[in-house]
Amino acid sequence: MKTVATFVVNGHPHEIAVEPHQLLIEVLRDHLGLTGTKHSCGVGNCGACTVLVDGIPKLACLTVAREVRDKPILTIEGLAKDGVLHPLQQAFVDYGAIQCGYCTPGMILTAKALLDGNPDPTEHEVREALAGNICRCTGYVKIVEAVLAAAEVMRKGGN
Amino acid sequence: MTEPIVHTDQFTGRSAGGDSAGFSVVGTRIRQPDGPAKATGEAKFAGDISLPGMLIGKILRSPYAHAVVKSIDTSRAEALPGVMAILTPDNVAEWDTFDRGMKDMPLVAGGYRVPPEEAVVNKVARHFGDAIAAVAAVDEHTAEEAIELLDVEYEILPFVLDAEEAMQPGAPQVSELAPGNVGKHLFYPYPEGDVDKALAEADLVVSGVFSTHKQDHCTQETAACVAYVDASGRLNVWSQCQLAHLGRRELAHIFRIPVSRIKLMTPFVGGSFGQRGSVCAEPIAVALALRSKRPVRLVFSREDNFLGLESRTGFKSIDIKLGFASDGTLTAIKTSMIGSLGGYMGCGPMSSVIGMTLSMGHYRCPNRFGEAQMVMTNTPVSGAMRGFGNDAMMFCIEQLMDDAARRLGIDPIEIRLKNAKQPGETASMGLELESTYIEDCMRAGAEAFGWYEKRAQPKKDEGPIKRGYGMATMSHCTGAAPLYLEHSNAMVKFNEDGSVDLTVHPAPVGTHIWGALSQICAEELGIRAEDVNIVTGDTDVTLFEYGSDASRSTYAIGGATLRAAHKAKEQMLAHAAEMLEVPAEQLMVRDRVISVEGRPDKTVTVGEVCYDAIYAFGGHATNFAGKQSFEPVWNSPTYGAYFAEVEVNTETGRVRVPRFVTAIDCGKAINPMAVEGQLEGGLQQGLGYALTENFIVNPKTGVVETDNYDSYKVPGTLDMPDSTVIIVDKPDPKGPFGAKGVGEPGMVGIPPCIANAIYDAIGVRLQDLPMTPERVLEALELAGRESA
Numbered sequence: 001m002k003t004v005a006t007f008v009v010n011g012h013p014h015e016i017a018v019e020p021h022q023l024l025i026e027v028l029r030d031h032l033g034l035t036g037t038k039h040s041c042g043v044g045n046c047g048a049c050t051v052l053v054d055g056i057p058k059l060a061c062l063t064v065a066r067e068v069r070d071k072p073i074l075t076i077e078g079l080a081k082d083g084v085l086h087p088l089q090q091a092f093v094d095y096g097a098i099q100c101g102y103c104t105p106g107m108i109l110t111a112k113a114l115l116d117g118n119p120d121p122t123e124h125e126v127r128e129a130l131a132g133n134i135c136r137c138t139g140y141v142k143i144v145e146a147v148l149a150a151a152e153v154m155r156k157g158g159n
Numbered sequence: 160m161t162e163p164i165v166h167t168d169q170f171t172g173r174s175a176g177g178d179s180a181g182f183s184v185v186g187t188r189i190r191q192p193d194g195p196a197k198a199t200g201e202a203k204f205a206g207d208i209s210l211p212g213m214l215i216g217k218i219l220r221s222p223y224a225h226a227v228v229k230s231i232d233t234s235r236a237e238a239l240p241g242v243m244a245i246l247t248p249d250n251v252a253e254w255d256t257f258d259r260g261m262k263d264m265p266l267v268a269g270g271y272r273v274p275p276e277e278a279v280v281n282k283v284a285r286h287f288g289d290a291i292a293a294v295a296a297v298d299e300h301t302a303e304e305a306i307e308l309l310d311v312e313y314e315i316l317p318f319v320l321d322a323e324e325a326m327q328p329g330a331p332q333v334s335e336l337a338p339g340n341v342g343k344h345l346f347y348p349y350p351e352g353d354v355d356k357a358l359a360e361a362d363l364v365v366s367g368v369f370s371t372h373k374q375d376h377c378t379q380e381t382a383a384c385v386a387y388v389d390a391s392g393r394l395n396v397w398s399q400c401q402l403a404h405l406g407r408r409e410l411a412h413i414f415r416i417p418v419s420r421i422k423l424m425t426p427f428v429g430g431s432f433g434q435r436g437s438v439c440a441e442p443i444a445v446a447l448a449l450r451s452k453r454p455v456r457l458v459f460s461r462e463d464n465f466l467g468l469e470s471r472t473g474f475k476s477i478d479i480k481l482g483f484a485s486d487g488t489l490t491a492i493k494t495s496m497i498g499s500l501g502g503y504m505g506c507g508p509m510s511s512v513i514g515m516t517l518s519m520g521h522y523r524c525p526n527r528f529g530e531a532q533m534v535m536t537n538t539p540v541s542g543a544m545r546g547f548g549n550d551a552m553m554f555c556i557e558q559l560m561d562d563a564a565r566r567l568g569i570d571p572i573e574i575r576l577k578n579a580k581q582p583g584e585t586a587s588m589g590l591e592l593e594s595t596y597i598e599d600c601m602r603a604g605a606e607a608f609g610w611y612e613k614r615a616q617p618k619k620d621e622g623p624i625k626r627g628y629g630m631a632t633m634s635h636c637t638g639a640a641p642l643y644l645e646h647s648n649a650m651v652k653f654n655e656d657g658s659v660d661l662t663v664h665p666a667p668v669g670t671h672i673w674g675a676l677s678q679i680c681a682e683e684l685g686i687r688a689e690d691v692n693i694v695t696g697d698t699d700v701t702l703f704e705y706g707s708d709a710s711r712s713t714y715a716i717g718g719a720t721l722r723a724a725h726k727a728k729e730q731m732l733a734h735a736a737e738m739l740e741v742p743a744e745q746l747m748v749r750d751r752v753i754s755v756e757g758r759p760d761k762t763v764t765v766g767e768v769c770y771d772a773i774y775a776f777g778g779h780a781t782n783f784a785g786k787q788s789f790e791p792v793w794n795s796p797t798y799g800a801y802f803a804e805v806e807v808n809t810e811t812g813r814v815r816v817p818r819f820v821t822a823i824d825c826g827k828a829i830n831p832m833a834v835e836g837q838l839e840g841g842l843q844q845g846l847g848y849a850l851t852e853n854f855i856v857n858p859k860t861g862v863v864e865t866d867n868y869d870s871y872k873v874p875g876t877l878d879m880p881d882s883t884v885i886i887v888d889k890p891d892p893k894g895p896f897g898a899k900g901v902g903e904p905g906m907v908g909i910p911p912c913i914a915n916a917i918y919d920a921i922g923v924r925l926q927d928l929p930m931t932p933e934r935v936l937e938a939l940e941l942a943g944r945e946s947a
Contacts, residue, residue: 026299035207036200038429040379041461045868048379076200085198093194096832099840100669101197102379102429108198127876134868136379136430137669139839140876142832 005069009034010078018065025049025060028075036076036105040134047133050106051075057113076105079112088112091150092143099137107133111147119155123148170721170895183749184682185896186888188832191674192693193427193667202427205383205397205440206458213385214243216447216457217302219292219309220466221284224537224861225318225331228282228291232310241297242305244451248282248291251446257413259438259469260506260542261405271343273504274336279413279446284313285333285502286537287861288466295447295455318537318861322475322499325534333502333535340535342500343508347515347529348642349589357491357526361482365562369926371551373473373499373854374847375865376544377873380429381464384444387454394421396445399428401435401666402706407698409438410445425696431668432844433543436708437469437506462866469542470854471550472510474498475534479555482526483563487574489522494529494552499536506542508533513642514548518556520587520634520796521597522578538856539863543708545844546907549635554928557631557911561918571915572601572610575632586796587634588641593795594891594899596824597632600800603885604630604822608802614919623810627920629803631912634796637900638711645711646790648702649719651680651727653783655773657751657766659684659727662694665716666707670902671833672716678829679717679895683724684731685748686765702786710797710900713829717895719789726785734783735768795891797899798824801912803880807920809939812932814850814917822885823904827897834901835884841905842882847873849910853929 002017007027016031028034028051037060040048049060052074079086085093088108098104107130114121114129121129126147127140135143196202221228231247256275280290292309296302317331324330325340333340358364385397394416400406400423407423428435444457459467475497482491494515500507511531519527564574579597586592605611613628638645650662661680665672677691684690695701704716728748735753736743739761746753748765755761772781804818821838828834851872855864865871890897914925923938 029207033209034200035203038204038380039206039458040381040429041868043461043867043869046379076198080199085195089195089198092198093190096188096191096671096836098191098194098197098669099671099836100379100430101193101202101427102204102669104197105200127879130876132875134377134379134873134875135840136377136432136843136873137840138836139841139843139882140879141839141882142836144876 005066007069009073010075022065024063024065024068027065034075034077038102038105047106048103050109052109052113057110087150087153091146095142095146097142097146103133103135107143115151115154182682184678184688185829189674189688189830191671193673204380204427204429205385205399208385208397210454213454213456214295214451215299215302216293216295216444216455217306218290219306220288221291223284223313223315224287225316226284226313229312229314231292236305236308239305241301242294243453244295244447246280246293246446248280251279254279255413255415261409276336277503279442286539287863288539290467293443293447295451320536320538320856320861322497322534322536325536333537337535341532342504342535343533345512345531350528352526354491354493354526354528358480358482361490362485363483363566364480365559366480367926369477369555371474371928374471374544374852375465375854376432376434378430378434381459381461382439382468383458384440385456386445386448396423397426398423398441399435401431401708403664403698404703413442423698428668432545434468436543439468465866466539466863469505469540471544472498472507472541474551477555481559487567487569487577489524489578491526492524496531498531498533500533501536501538501540503540505540510548514552517549517587517636518552521580523580537861545903550907553633553907554910558914561915571630588794590793593893595798596887596889597798599887600798600822600824604800604802604820607883607885608820610802623808625807625809625920627805627916629912629916629919631908631915632800633908634798635904635907636709637714637795637797639709640792640794644705645715646705647715647719648704648788649723650786651723653727653731653769655770657769658690660692660694662701663716664695664701664704665712672712675713675829676717676720679720680724683721684728686751710902713898714894714900715791718791719787721895722787722789723785727783730783731768734772735763738763793893795893795899797904799904799908801908803912803916805916805920807917812935816880819880820883824887825901826891826894826899828886828888829898831886834886837901838884838905839882843874845906845909849913850929
């Protein structure tokens with residue numbers, strides 16, 4: 001049976017009627033039209049659907065929507081501020097870390113959680129943090145470069 | 160009046176000599192125009208498209224490897240509220256059958272046609288996961304429930320999974336189109352000499368029987384399509400097809416409607432690697448839209464992707480012999496392949512012809528023969544994936560080349576150099592070889608890797624870990640001329656501010672092609688890459704485009720772009736010449752400014768010229784625009800050298816690759832960052848193909864056991880080597896500004912390179928892909944028994 005719950009997505013509260021079994025990815029994509037959260041494996045193997053809940057990476061394809069009601073949810077659409085790309089987004093563009101772009105939102109959000117907790121990671125720490133995110137295009141080289149470059153920008157006071 | 164298609168012109172040969180120092184846009188590491196859209200979630204992929212009243216499609220797939228659908232009782236599903244259309248084998252007969260490979264075009268050599276063998280949904284399931292019914296319903300859950308409510312009565316048939324077993328007398332018949340299950344018996348199209356005589360007379364013959372496997376493309380976005388019939392009766396399709404205009408033609412054929420009644424649009428595509436070169440989600444999505452008279456979105460699940468799409472053609476056996484003179488000269492190559500096509504032929508058969516052809520790209524060899532039996536089996540369909548058979552042939556040839564070097568006491572690099580073709584010799588497809596810098600690749604790669612130093616070092620005792628170093632080379636095509644049609648088009652239109660709209664239709668699958676085309680266009684026009692707006696993705700707007708495959712986009716679509724830009728530029732400069740009152744031949748244009756040498760007073764911007772022409776009252780207004788059809792009937796191969804360090808754990812059999820160097824001759828790199836990206840990404844796919852990825856079909860049941868990433872291991876961040884990419888960066892005489900293709904080469908040379916390094920580590924040859932821990936341990940045990 002549907003019940004109404006509040007989902008605080010990218011800073012905005014939304015009252016949405018959800019079924020008990022409904023997944024967060026459905027709420028984001030189908031109810032809110034936030035299609036930047038990508039569906040790929042459907043079972044938590046690839047990281048494409050990663051969003052941040054309370055700052056922590058969550059796989060939206062495995063997360064029951066009602067479990068995250070009232071909690072702050074950040075999707076890729078909420079990362080740029082006033083039309084200015086977040087340093088991670090800018091670095092992904094600048095370093096050629098985006099090819100098909102399908103893994104990009106999940107990669108960027110996973111990397112954001114890493115950098116928020118560890119502003120100066122080693123390359124190996126970046127690779128460990130992104131180990132659950134599959135990319136089939138880049139071989140990860142430029143993604144890792146971009147994360148390290150963004151970390152430097154953020155340490156120097158970029159937003 | 161029809162305009163002739165360009166074959167050769169003033170642009171071919173223009174970049175010979177390599178005046179790349181004079182470029183202002185080509186060769187720079189520009190950002191991709193689609194980067195911000197993809198970094199912010201704004202980019203729309205097919206599965207992101209929503210239309211009012213849109214239904215969701217789902218597919219019912221066969222749980223048996225081979226079965227006849229006797230009946231499907233749809234009554235329970237029809238009774239479910241929200242179910243709007245159901246497709247069954249009995250109600251799709253109004254539509255035509257099709258060849259999912261879409262390649263029914265004349266081929267110059269080794270050609271064949273695949274019969275239209277597949278229906279929208281099929282009466283006979285020829286493999287586990289074959290589509291036998293589909294539904295469209297108001298939402299995903301209803302569609303899923305409706306699929307559950309379809310009551311199917313099957314007649315289970317005997318099946319055959321193994322290509323060699325399928326060739327035996329009395330084996331179950333997969334298709335009536337292939338008596339004896341041999342779908343196609345094909346031959347290497349450029350045979351020469353007398354291969355048996357040459358092998359008999361050779362000082363050394365090295366040989367082996369190898370096998371390769373059915374790698375899944377694992378595109379991060381699964382197959383998806385949105386279709387609807389608009390109020391005027393036109394079919395609108397958002398398709399992922401790499402070959403948009405061929406996709407439109409195929410849909411017109413299947414649904415028996417004129418091409419003019421179809422508008423095919425290409426949104427962003429989350430990876431392709433050859434898989435979307437075939438018809439994927441489109442036929443069922445369109446059929447559901449036609450039947451329901453509502454918009455329909457069909458997105459494949461990951462399982463659908465593994466079962467319902469083409470994956471790489473695996474070869475059950477490649478029996479191959481190379482003959483050499485004692486000085487290391489290659490004298491003969493003889494190949495006999497048995498390939499597994501799966502339940503439909505699709506693109507699979509051509510893997511053999513392409514593989515045998517391309518693999519002859521870089522070594523001179525006077526005696527050549529090859530044949531392939533491409534066999535139907537009750538397994539998911541095989542087709543084209545990055546490399547398209549060249550990967551399989553290189554896996555064999557480059558290991559045998561190493562064997563020959565060792566037995567003849569020649570350095571592995573020197574034996575390859577000795578046999579490397581030179582410009583002016585005949586390239587792989589019977590055409591004259593335009594450019595090759597394979598020696599530069601090997602020399603630069605060896606230096607970066609420390610090849611000679613590492614090979615000379617005595618092996619350290621690392622316990623169960625054995626360390627080894629290997630190398631391999633390859634050449635690959637740039638487009639598929641003369642085997643396939645290479646027809647591309649581009650249109651360049653100036654705006655009044657001096658910017659241009661470039662209309663082209665490459666596949667937006669993530670290859671940075673928009674950026675490369677904008678650079679080619681901007682370089683020719685003397686403007687900046689960001690001044691070029693890419694207009695694309697709609698067959699109503701774009702001129703005919705064969706599409707993106709065979710590593711052709713930069714070369715062929717780039718070639719069309721260069722020539723179309725030149726036409727627009729000539730018009731623009733003619734007008735500028737009038738404005739500046741100097742002959743057009745004296746004008747130079749760079750960084751948006753037109754100038755005259757030695758006349759600093761005579762300058763005008765491109766924008767001023769365009770504005771003057773567009774807002775020219777009095778009967779002289781004009782909009783500069785150039786359009787060019789381009790069909791390169793030549794093909795300039797790309798070359799690469801690969802170097803790997805491996806650690807083989809002799810207790811677990813696990814192979815780790817800590818270091819990898821790729822050196823590439825892809826002509827002039829239009830954008831070095833994009834070229835690096837192709838090679839770095841190719842390494843991930845090549846590594847997975849070599850070591851960990853394995854499409855497993857249960858031999859007893861025919862059930863596919865690998866249907867997601869938990870059972871099918873693609874390399875992640877922690878599996879990747881420390882990787883270095885070297886771009887030789889020397890221009891080809893015919894490519895646009897000297898560019899050649901670079902899409903596929905990234906992965907082609909990787910499996911043999913790793914295999915050669917494994918041999919160096921443990922002294923054992925692995926001839927079967929993937930080189931899993933089990934196979935490494937088996938090979939070690941066998942070698943131990945043989946030496947005991």
